Amino acid sequence: MEKRVRVRFAPSPTGGLHMGGVRTALFNYLFAKKHGGDFILRIEDTDQTRYVKGAEDYIIAALKWCGIEPNEGVGFGDGPYKPYRQSERKASGLYKNYADKLIAGGHAYYAFDTSEELDEMRKRLEAAKVAAPQYNSVSRQNMRNSLTLSEDEVKKLIESGTPYVIRLKVPRNEEIRFHDIIRGWVVVNSTQVDDKVLLKSDGMPTYHLAHIVDDIEMKISHAVRGEEWLPSAPAHILIYRYLGLESDMPLLAHLPLILKPDGNGKLSKRDKSGLPMFPLDWHDERTGESYVGYRESGFTADAFINMLALLGWNPGDTREIMPMSELIESFSFERVNKSGAKFDPEKTKWFNQQYLRKRSDAELAESFAPILESKGHKAGLPAGEAGKVFLTEFCRLIKEKAHFINEFYDLGSYFFVAPNSYDEKVISKKWNENSKALYTKLNEKFSAASEWSIDSVTKLFHEAETELGKLDMQLVRVLVTGVSGGPQLMDMLALLGKTEVTNRISAALTVLK
RNA sequence: GGCCCGUUCGUCUAGGGGUUAGGACGCGUCCCUUUCACGGACGAAACACGGGUUCGAUUCCCGUACGGGCUACCA
Numbered sequence: 001m002e003k004r005v006r007v008r009f010a011p012s013p014t015g016g017l018h019m020g021g022v023r024t025a026l027f028n029y030l031f032a033k034k035h036g037g038d039f040i041l042r043i044e045d046t047d048q049t050r051y052v053k054g055a056e057d058y059i060i061a062a063l064k065w066c067g068i069e070p071n072e073g074v075g076f077g078d079g080p081y082k083p084y085r086q087s088e089r090k091a092s093g094l095y096k097n098y099a100d101k102l103i104a105g106g107h108a109y110y111a112f113d114t115s116e117e118l119d120e121m122r123k124r125l126e127a128a129k130v131a132a133p134q135y136n137s138v139s140r141q142n143m144r145n146s147l148t149l150s151e152d153e154v155k156k157l158i159e160s161g162t163p164y165v166i167r168l169k170v171p172r173n174e175e176i177r178f179h180d181i182i183r184g185w186v187v188v189n190s191t192q193v194d195d196k197v198l199l200k201s202d203g204m205p206t207y208h209l210a211h212i213v214d215d216i217e218m219k220i221s222h223a224v225r226g227e228e229w230l231p232s233a234p235a236h237i238l239i240y241r242y243l244g245l246e247s248d249m250p251l252l253a254h255l256p257l258i259l260k261p262d263g264n265g266k267l268s269k270r271d272k273s274g275l276p277m278f279p280l281d282w283h284d285e286r287t288g289e290s291y292v293g294y295r296e297s298g299f300t301a302d303a304f305i306n307m308l309a310l311l312g313w314n315p316g317d318t319r320e321i322m323p324m325s326e327l328i329e330s331f332s333f334e335r336v337n338k339s340g341a342k343f344d345p346e347k348t349k350w351f352n353q354q355y356l357r358k359r360s361d362a363e364l365a366e367s368f369a370p371i372l373e374s375k376g377h378k379a380g381l382p383a384g385e386a387g388k389v390f391l392t393e394f395c396r397l398i399k400e401k402a403h404f405i406n407e408f409y410d411l412g413s414y415f416f417v418a419p420n421s422y423d424e425k426v427i428s429k430k431w432n433e434n435s436k437a438l439y440t441k442l443n444e445k446f447s448a449a450s451e452w453s454i455d456s457v458t459k460l461f462h463e464a465e466t467e468l469g470k471l472d473m474q475l476v477r478v479l480v481t482g483v484s485g486g487p488q489l490m491d492m493l494a495l496l497g498k499t500e501v502t503n504r505i506s507a508a509l510t511v512l513k
Numbered sequence: 514g515g516c517c518c519g520u521u522c523g524u525c526u527a528g529g530g531g532u533u534a535g536g537a538c539g540c541g542u543c544c545c546u547u548u549c550a551c552g553g554a555c556g557a558a559a560c561a562c563g564g565g566u567u568c569g570a571u572u573c574c575c576g577u578a579c580g581g582g583c584u585a586c587c588a
Binding site: 014044115118167187191200227230231254259312337341342347350401402 | 538
């Protein structure tokens with residue numbers, strides 16, 4: 001019988017969740033939803049020295065914004081396997097029990113070496129030109145551990161409170177084979193694997209032990225994580241094996257990494273591409289550093305998620321704009337790539353543009369209102385319903401030009417504040433000695449208008465042209481907005497209103513000679 | 514350095530023993546538009562290299578190069 005699909009996203013609260021982490025969470029989520037399974041959020045806070053205040057709340061808030069909601073776990077109502085924070089799970093002696101089982105089976109041992117002794121060992125091995133200096137089947141013979149010390153000595157050391165760790169006893173020269181859903185069979189010789197610390201001297205388990213214990217306890221069916229874990233997978237296989245749990249082991253899937261847009265390396269917290277690396281604004285209290293988020297930069301969650309999903313995965317056809325429901329429906333690990341994918345800021349913007357266009361004008365107006373307010377131009381808007389209508393129409397006109405809602409203001413600030421300068425290029429090219437008289441007359445016609453709508457202004461304009469001769473639309477635009485480009489002229493004039501338009505033209509005519 | 518993973522247009526990718534190697538972003542040209550954008554049409558642009566295997570390899574195998582990851586009492 002197939003195991004029920006249960007997957008987990010298990011970040012450690014050492015900082016804000018960056019987009020690479022979001023994608024790992026996303027793939028887990030898509031897979032769970034696709035198979036009607038469970039998606040769990042587990043917090044792996046076994047390293048108190050790296051704990052960052054606020055990180056956990058950030059992770060939860062980020063997942064919520066992204067629409068990647070766990071149905072079990074920290075911040076999402078817990079569930080049958082609570083607690084979901086490893087620091088809290090430790091209290092029951094859970095991890096220690098598993099470590100003890102390994103010791104009893106002869107597959108783990110106590111090690112009393114101090115960090116100085118470990119440093120010395122590494123230096124010694126490096127000096128001896130050992131290719132991979134590590135605590136392993138060879139070097140452990142010269143260290144202070146329960147394999148080299150007598151039973152009595154070990155007992156004495158432990159009873160006297162000497163700090164110790166528990167290490168995995170990795171055999172020498174044994175072939176470790178494991179299957180990865182994305183990569184196929186991977187073979188590693190155990191000589192390459194070091195005797196990993198399983199339980200630290202502070203009593204906390206390391207990731208290696210903790211995630212295995214929890215995956216087993218929480219009945220996880222698939223361990224989906226980043227490629228950076230591939231090298232330690234052989235050690236994990238050994239732990240499952242020595243615990244007699246190989247048959248309950250989750251299936252493995254190592255996701256390709258997201259790489260920097262330029263040059264090389266994996267994506268870092270700060271990137272010069274100009275786009276955020278975090279879903280939400282993140283402020284690290286410890287370092288005092290702040291990072292902007294996608295949300296605050298004007299991205300919509302669906303665009304962000306869509307972009308992330310297609311970084312290293314594709315549906316097998318040419319679809320690109322896919323809402324979450326479609327991503328879920330199409331998702332499979334078979335279509336996840338093996339190689340790392342460079343993050344593409346341009347395409348990311350394009351995704352947001354696509355989603356921006358899909359949103360209704362009224363909806364955009366609602367999102368834009370607070371942005372406008374922050375610019376201090378609320379006063380310029382008509383009150384109440386009229387203001388809403390104005391903003392909705394404004395969004396209709398401006399959205400075709402923008403990638404982000406945050407650009408709306410810069411693209412159309414002249415809708416809210418009259419210009420105080422006029423595009424030099426257009427003026428020097430098109431303004432001549434006849435212009436002043438010509439556009440004064442046009443303005444008179446505007447002033448006399450009894451009706452003011454897109455249609456009526458268009459009609460008025462054409463009438464003026466037959467009467468006064470050819471008019472220059474771009475010049476009219478500059479007189480009213482100060483800039484050379486923008487939405488359809490007539491639409492814009494109509495929205496601005498008769499009074500505003502005629503006032504602005506008058507003002508321009510007094511400035512221009 | 515060692516080990517592991519990878520390599521199709523600049524980027525994200527489809528494909529797969531015989532294809533005009535397809536799509537998307539970006540770029541360029543044209544059309545639409547009395548502006549800009551949107552939209553439409555078209556275009557430039559790729560199988561890392563060397564050996565095999567084969568009638569035939571971009572596709573399979575091996576090397577090399579290049580890229581990435583790991584190499585902690587961090588995850």
